Ligand code: HEC
């Protein structure tokens with residue numbers, strides 16, 4: 001079953017001078033929505049295309065970034081993208097460039113943007129895995145159950161991102177961040193998964209994953 005998370009439009013939509021308690025309530029409500037995959041609202045890909053114009057400056061046209069500083073958004077599951085934007089908006093996930101971009105997005109914006117990027121085909125990988133890491137990388141994804149969550153081909157599903165064909169440096173930085181607790185993680189499952197990885201495992205995985213086909 002392919003569940004789709006959609007954030008409910010808020011009454012009056014924008015945040016007011018909401019305090020910590022209100023923010024916690026918003027987050028709790030979103031987690032509740034995660035547990036309710038049937039909460040599907042119409043997301044508008046056309047509207048998402050309009051709203052995504054400002055994103056292209058960094059993430060490239062259609063989210064097909066060719067600059068390793070900015071992750072590829074094209075072809076990511078909608079539920080992952082809307083959740084990531086939510087985490088940035090609520091200040092749970094922080095990045096000096098990205099946080100301000102998410103700060104004023106409404107819940108409808110999250111859904112429309114996520115639907116738009118999910119509809120863009122992911123570009124093919126920009127590099128090849130070092131031959132020595134092909135088998136070692138595959139073994140690590142089995143041993144650490146990466147394939148159980150991110151899918152057999154690591155193409156992502158529901159709130160789990162596609163990690164096949166993402167930039168090597170970005171993958172390394174995120175895995176290191178999950179392990180250190182500096183990259184936010186919606187429900188803690190990814191941080192747990194990263195705990196057993198050595199820095200060398202992370203290097204092998206970043207090399208392996210970045211060379212995998214994206215379709
Ligand atoms: C000024 C540059 C910039 C702009 C403009 C920008 N972003 Fe980002 N975005 C980033 C950076 C840098 C990251 C990586 C943050 C990190 O390392 O955690 C990021 C990360 C993301 C992620 C997380 C992806 C992942 O795989 O973890 C999403 C989703 C995202 N951006 C969506 C958007 C959307 C939607 C827009 C337009 C509304 C946008 N971004 C505009 C710089 C930008």
Ligand code: HEC
Pocket residue numbers: 071083084087140141144145146147148149150159160161162163166171174175184185186187189190193194197205
């Ligand atoms: C129990 C499920 C689970 C397992 C096992 C798991 N992941 Fe994840 N992973 C997630 C979820 C959920 C996210 C999204 C976290 C968030 O942004 O809130 C994620 C995010 C990521 C990201 C960030 C990608 C991006 O674009 O931001 C990377 C990289 C990643 N996982 C790699 C791995 C690797 C490598 C393994 C195996 C060592 C693994 N994951 C195992 C659930 C899992």
